[in-house]
Amino acid sequence: xxxxxxxxxxxxxxxxxxxxxxxxxxxxxxxxxxxxxxxxxxxxxxxxxxxxxxxxxxxxxxxxxxxxxxxxxxxxxxxxxxxxxxxxxxxxxxxxxxxxxxxxxxxxxxxxxxxxxxxxx
Amino acid sequence: xxxxxxxxxxxxxxxxxxxxxxxxxxxxxxxxxxxxxxxxxxxxxxxxxxxxxxxxxxxxxxxxxxxxxxxxxxxxxxxxxxxxxxxxxxxxxxxxxxxxxxxxxxxxxxxxxxxxxxxxxxxxxxxxxxxxxxxxxxxxxxxxxxxxxxxxxxxxxxxxxxxxxxxxxxxxxxxxxxxxxxxxxxxxxxxxxxxxxxxxxxxxxxxxxxxxxxxxxxxxxxxxxxxxxxxxxxxxxxxxxxxxxxxxxxxxxxxxxxxxxxxxxxxxxxxxxxxxxxxxxxxxxxxxxxxxxxxxxxxxxxxxxxxxxxxxxxxxxxxxxxxxxxxxxxxxxxxxxxxxxxxx
Amino acid sequence: xxxxxxxxxxxxxxxxxxxxxxxxxxxxxxxxxxxxxxxxxxxxxxxxxxxxxxxxxxxxxxxxxxxxxxxxxxxxxxxxxxxxxxxxxxxxxxxxxxxxxxxxxxxxxxxxxxxxxxxxxxxxxxxxxxxxxxxxxxxxxxxxxxxxxxxxxxxxxxxxxxxxxxx
Numbered sequence: 045x046x047x048x049x050x051x052x053x054x055x056x057x058x059x060x061x062x063x064x065x066x067x068x069x070x071x072x073x074x075x076x077x078x079x080x081x082x083x084x085x086x087x088x089x090x091x092x093x094x095x096x097x098x099x100x101x102x103x104x105x106x107x108x109x110x111x112x113x114x115x116x117x118x119x120x121x122x123x124x125x126x127x128x129x130x131x132x133x134x135x136x137x138x139x140x141x142x143x144x145x146x147x148x149x150x151x152x153x154x155x156x157x158x159x160x161x162x163x164x165x
Numbered sequence: 166x167x168x169x170x171x172x173x174x175x176x177x178x179x180x181x182x183x184x185x186x187x188x189x190x191x192x193x194x195x196x197x198x199x200x201x202x203x204x205x206x207x208x209x210x211x212x213x214x215x216x217x218x219x220x221x222x223x224x225x226x227x228x229x230x231x232x233x234x235x236x237x238x239x240x241x242x243x244x245x246x247x248x249x250x251x252x253x254x255x256x257x258x259x260x261x262x263x264x265x266x267x268x269x270x271x272x273x274x275x276x277x278x279x280x281x282x283x284x285x286x287x288x289x290x291x292x293x294x295x296x297x298x299x300x301x302x303x304x305x306x307x308x309x310x311x312x313x314x315x316x317x318x319x320x321x322x323x324x325x326x327x328x329x330x331x332x333x334x335x336x337x338x339x340x341x342x343x344x345x346x347x348x349x350x351x352x353x354x355x356x357x358x359x360x361x362x363x364x365x366x367x368x369x370x371x372x373x374x375x376x377x378x379x380x381x382x383x384x385x386x387x388x389x390x391x392x393x394x395x396x397x398x399x400x401x402x403x404x405x406x407x408x409x410x411x412x413x414x415x416x417x418x419x420x421x422x423x424x425x426x427x428x429x430x431x432x433x434x435x436x437x438x439x440x441x442x443x444x445x446x447x448x449x450x451x452x453x454x455x456x457x458x459x460x461x462x463x464x465x466x467x468x469x470x471x472x473x474x475x476x477x478x479x480x481x482x483x484x485x486x487x488x489x490x491x492x493x494x495x496x497x498x499x500x501x502x503x504x505x506x507x508x509x
Numbered sequence: 510x511x512x513x514x515x516x517x518x519x520x521x522x523x524x525x526x527x528x529x530x531x532x533x534x535x536x537x538x539x540x541x542x543x544x545x546x547x548x549x550x551x552x553x554x555x556x557x558x559x560x561x562x563x564x565x566x567x568x569x570x571x572x573x574x575x576x577x578x579x580x581x582x583x584x585x586x587x588x589x590x591x592x593x594x595x596x597x598x599x600x601x602x603x604x605x606x607x608x609x610x611x612x613x614x615x616x617x618x619x620x621x622x623x624x625x626x627x628x629x630x631x632x633x634x635x636x637x638x639x640x641x642x643x644x645x646x647x648x649x650x651x652x653x654x655x656x657x658x659x660x661x662x663x664x665x666x667x668x669x670x671x672x673x674x675x676x
Contacts, residue, residue, distance in 0.1 A: 047611050050603075054617045058651040064644025078494070083636045088392050089497035099500065112497075125582050132540040139641045145542050146584055150635060161371070163380040163389065164402045164438060165363025 073138030073153040077117055079110065080141075080150045088154065091115045103147040110151065117151060119144065193356070193372050196220045202231045203338055205362025211349060212356040212372040219352045223345045223359075230344065233260050234337050236283065236292070236330070243331055247283075251327040259344075261321045263445075267336050270449040271313035274465070277453035279424035281311050281325070283332035289429070291420045296410035298418070304427035311424060339448025342366035342399055346444070363402065366444045370396040376492070383499065384435040384477055390502065391483075391495045399444035403451035404436030404477075405429060423456050432458035433478050440489055441472035450474075459484065463507050470509070477502075518556075518564060522572050525552040529576045541642055543588070543627050544649040547620060547657060549576070554600075554616045554661040558609050562601050569593050587634070588627045595626030609665060616658025621650040 075092040078085050081103060092115050099110045108129065109121035119129040122144055129144035141152030196216035199208040209223050233256075235241040242256045256264070267280040283292070284307045290296035299307075310328050317324040325331060333340075338361045346368050349357050357368040358377060367377050376396045380389035384406040393400065405419020409429075412418060418429040437455040439447040450472060454462040459476055466474060466486055473489035483504045485493055490506050529549040537545060549572065556565045573593055577586035599622040600615050607615045624646035631639040 046606050047614060050607065050611075050614050050618075054614060054651060054655075057617075057621055057647055061644045061647030061651065065648055068641050068644055080636070084491040085392070085394060085494035087497045087500070088494045094497055097497075097500070099497070126542070128537075128540055128542050141641070143542065143635065143639065145588075145631070145635070146582070148635065150639075159378070160380045160389075160392065161358055161377045162360045162365050163363070163382050164365050164393075164400050165382050165407060 068139045069137055071138035071140075075115065076154040077135065078152055078154045080152065082148045091117060101147075101149060103149065106147050108144055108147055108149050118142065119151070122147065195372075198224050200224055200227075202227050203234075203341065203361065204334075205338070207362065208358075208360045209345065210358045210360075211354050213352075213354040215352070216354070219349060219354055222352070223348055226344060226348055227341055230259060230337070230341050233257060234263070234333050236332050236334070243333060246323050246325060247330045249325070251324070253322050253324045255321050256323055258321065261318070261323070263333055263336060263340050264316070264318055264323060264331070266340065266445055267333055267449070268313055268316060268318065270336065270446075270453070273469075274450070274453035274457070276313060276424055277456040277461075278313075278335060278449050279311060279422075280313055280331055280333060280335070281316065281329055282422050282424055283330040284310050284328070285422050285424075285427045286332070286420070287330075289418065289420075289422070290410075291408065296412075296418070298412050298416075308424075308427045311427075335452045336445050336449045338362070338364050339399065339401060339444035339446070342444030342448075346399075363407075364444065364448060365400040367396060367398055367400075381438060381475065381493075388498065389496050390477065390499050391493055393440070393489070394492050394494070395440065395489075398440055398442055399447045400438060400440050401444065401447035401451045402436055402438040403455045404434070405431075405455075406436065421452060421455055430456050433480070434458055434462075435477045435479055437462065438475040438477075439472050440474065446472060466507060467509060474507075476507075514560070514564070518560065518568050521552050521556055522568050522575075525549040525568075525572050526575055526579065528552070529572075530579060533580060539645075539649070541645050541649075543624060543631075543642060543646050546653045547623070548660075550596075550616070550619065550623075550654075551657045551661045551664065553596075554612055554619065554658055555664055557600055557604060557615070558612065558665070562597075565601075566597055569597060588630050591630035592623035592626035595629070596620070596623035598622075610662075612662045612665065613655050613658030616661060617651055617654035620654025620657070621647060624650040 076090050079087040079101065081101065086101065091112065094112055096113045101108045101110060106123050108119050111118055111120045116134045118134045119142055122129050124144055124146035126146065129142050132142045135142050135151055135153065138153050141150045143150045193212045194214065194216040195212050197208065197210045198220040207227060209220055211220050232238065232240065233242045236243055238244055242260045246254045246256065271278045271280060285304060286292055288299040288303060288307055315326055315329060342359050342361055342364060345359050346366050349368055355369045356372045359366040365379055371377055376394040379393045379395065379400060381391050381393060383390045384404050403421060405421050408420035409417055421430045423430045434455055437451050439451040439454065441447050454465060454474065457465065459478060462476060473486045475493065476484040481502050483502050484507050485504060486507045495502065495504060532546060532548050553569055556568060570593065573586060573589040577583055577589065596619045600619045603615050603618055628639060628643050628646065
């Protein structure tokens with residue numbers, strides 16, 4: 045009896061994981077992107093109007109090279125041990141950022157509602 | 166029985182998930198008022214209970230302050246002081262406080278902030294829009310009527326020399342911003358954005374608890390140099406890029422006058438942005454630090470450290486004080502600008 | 510702690526490290542940090558049912574420290590440490606309810622808790638944004654936990670059989 049309850053909980057966790065994954069993978073997104081390091085936004089821009097370019101982002105002597113091309117963004121080079129960020133490819137979904145854990149870097153779509161509140165002139 | 170327990174467990178999970186999703190529902194009122202006052206476009210956005218009425222009283226307060234401080238309105242207190250022929254004039258509490266603050270800041274900045282520069286500004290035509298380049302002799306003569314140290318203040322009594330003129334334009338909007346923020350706070354508002362023609366005053370965070378995102382306009386082109394993500398502070402930028410004219414010989418003259426030379430400021434700076442708790446400090450410092458130039462401005466910050474600033478230089482550099490550097494993100498289209506941190 | 514036990518725990522730690530190094534060679538097909546089989550946890554699950562709580566904890570912490578050194582990634586230590594604290598706490602509590610024949614259930618909870626610990630560490634280091642990995646880690650934790658638990662169950666069965674033969 046106890047085991048059945050525990051197995052039930054396992055199944056529930058699994059299902060929540062599956063539903064959550066689907067929600068994350070198919071989350072809508074806009075075109076505004078933030079590049080964040082250690083919680084601070086380094087760059088912020090609109091992919092739809094940003095020219096093709098590569099950015100070098102440094103962290104404690106290590107670098108990630110970020111490429112922007114045809115309104116898409118990805119990490120092309122990283123001298124971190126795991127290279128997960130490169131394997132993540134182009135930034136595709138609204139809620140799954142490209143992350144480089146060792147270099148404390150994350151590239152994510154910004155909340156489209158999070159437009160500017162005002163402009164200092 | 167087994168299935169029952171399973172169903173209950175699943176149900177609990179789903180309900181708790183749904184509850185989380187609903188948690189950030191927003192029950193605050195929002196009210197915005199936009200109007201023209203103090204020679205600029207003002208917008209006040211307030212979140213909270215009774216937002217509508219609070220916004221109205223904010224607007225009334227700004228109009229009231231404008232009536233006291235207008236240089237051109239014949240019924241204003243400043244007008245009375247400027248046309249007193251050297252006599253002592255009694256002014257209201259608000260005006261006396263603002264004049265005292267302006268004089269204090271003039272002293273702090275060694276006269277880089279000059280509340281009596283108005284006659285020179287007028288000679289250049291910046292007060293009317295009919296710009297001209299005055300003769301050197303004319304400027305010299307006008308500078309004789311300039312000097313914050315010649316203003317006498319005793320409580321609510323103000324006395325200036327004949328022909329001198331007080332202009333609180335460089336601190337008035339900042340002071341008004343502080344007043345509005347205070348008024349909103351007294352009315353129980355915890356979240357508001359006050360935009361006084363590009364002078365920003367922020368009360369608290371956004372209603373959802375996140376920082377306000379404020380663009381920093383590119384002084385030389387379209388778009389923003391970057392974005393400041395901040396809360397509960399005031400932000401003011403000064404530069405000669407907003408109001409300027411080009412003389413017949415092609416020289417560009419901006420509206421911020423160096424009180425020492427009587428000519429528009431022409432140094433290594435494009436703009437100065439000051440971030441501090443109080444709008445009046447931001448307003449006074451942004452103008453005076455712009456007059457000072459990069460080196461003196463950085464020295465001034467090191468001496469006082471009661472504010473943060475972002476300097477944009479003509480050579481395309483951004484100098485940013487360490488206290489605000491984590492709140493600033495560069496726009497990617499301005500990635501070629503060099504960012505340097507000003508440290509103690 | 511007698512010498513026999515010390516030797517056994519050392520051997521178990523050694524086996525876990527070998528499994529860890531072998532698993533390092535398998536490339537992660539998923540571009541999500543934290544997803545892995547975690548085969549070394551077979552040893553943890555096994556040890557949990559055969560040694561005292563203190564002994565298992567010592568063994569696990571020594572293992573993750575050495576594993577980080579061998580893997581050359583000290584950041585991984587912080588994640589593994591948080592993961593292991595969550596995992597061990599949960600499994601030590603669950604041990605009271607789950608008998609050895611249902612090891613795999615304990616293992617699933619252990620793996621999921623391990624992932625939650627990692628996410629907690631990541632939230633401290635990277636900010637709350639990483640929470641979006643949680644659903645993927647829940648799925649992978651359930652699968653990997655069930656798999657490692659199943660292998661641990663087989664191991665327990667075989668070892669018991671051997672013990673019986675020797676006696």
